[in-house]
Amino acid sequence: MASVPAITLNNGVEIPQLGFGTFQIPPQETRETTLAALKAGYRHIDTAQMYGNEKEVGEAVRDSGLDRGDVFVTSKLDNGAHAYDDALHAFEGTMEKIRLDYLDLFLIHWPLPDRGDFVETWKALEEIYRSGRVKSIGVSNFQPHHLRRLLDGSVVVPAVNQIEVHPYLTQDAVRSFGAEHGIATEAWSPIAQGKVLDDPTLVRIAERVGKSTAQVTLRWHLQRGDIVFPKSVTRRRIEENFDLFDFELTEGDIGEINALNRDERTGLDPDRFNG
Known part of the structure; x- marks a missing residue:
């Protein structure tokens, strides 16, 4: 089985660069699907309070037969829990559902700048981090101006920023800001919900290397240094x-794929979305 490369986060924690995403996987399918991913070799599982499947992710990790320390598990804060005490309570809810001794990574899911002060939310995550019940903390869908404000009012620098990244949305400015401040980039929607798979450039490269366009796209993410977690519910695609x-x-391949950028989102705009 292939060994997945790891990235060392800014606090020394290692995170597998390739993970398995559980967004939109129904709870009743999550345990078996996650077990299939772990059997295929994945050692990094990404969930969130809003996905509604933390319980089943925890079941899969416990039932896999793997040592807890060999599986990196991430969850994210619900958008309705940004107040300091609400965030602390929501984290307790995650731990009750997932039934693991600790999380490897816990994120603010969205900045929601018009719904409250995400700096106060971050202070709650810092408190959780100090408790030792999570190995690292970070953010998701933060733009550079959100990150600047967070850094100005915080003690702990986010370990990661999980953002939408794919060949049609290369996110160079956000990734560069993260690199300058020691914040690793995680890529969600890495194949643009399938929209890039018929792109002629990707098709040509895939034919040359004897791989699928999805594999070429995921390899592009890895070689650029991003952490990526594709999602599927079929065993063949998982493998x-x-x-x-x-x-x-x-x-040259990397340059050609970079040049496909259209600044085209498949998901929500963090500057406009407020939960």
Whole structure:
């Protein structure tokens, strides 16, 4: 089984660069699907309070037979729990559902700048981090101006920023800001919900290397240094998305894929979304 490379976060914690996403996987399918991912070799599982499947992710991790320390588990704060005490209470709810001794990573899911002060929310995450019940804390869907405000009012620098990234939305400015401040980039919607899969550039590269366009796209993410977690509910696709370590893209390939950027989102705009 291939060994997934790890990225060292700004607090020394290592995170597998390839993970498995559980967004939109129904709770009744999550346990078996996550077990299939763990069997295929994934050691990084991403969930969230809003996904409604934390309980089943926890069941899969416990039932997998793997040591807890060998599986990196992330969850994210619900948008309705941004007040300091609400955030602390919501984290307790996650731990009750997931039934693991600790989380590896806990994130603010959205900045929601018009619904409250995310700096106060971050202070709650800092308190959770100090408790030792989470190994790292971070944010999701934060733009550079959100991050600047957070950094000005915080003690702990976010370990990651999980944002939408794919060949049609390369997010160079957000990724560069993160790199300058030691914040790793995680990519959600890494294949743009399938919209990039028929792109002629990706098709041509995939034919040359003997891989699918999804595999080429995921390999592009890995070689750029992003943490990525594709999602699927079919065993064949789960295994295909893990089969990324027996080929490399050239610098020319990377440049061509970078040039596909259209600043085109498949998801919500963090500057406009307020929950």
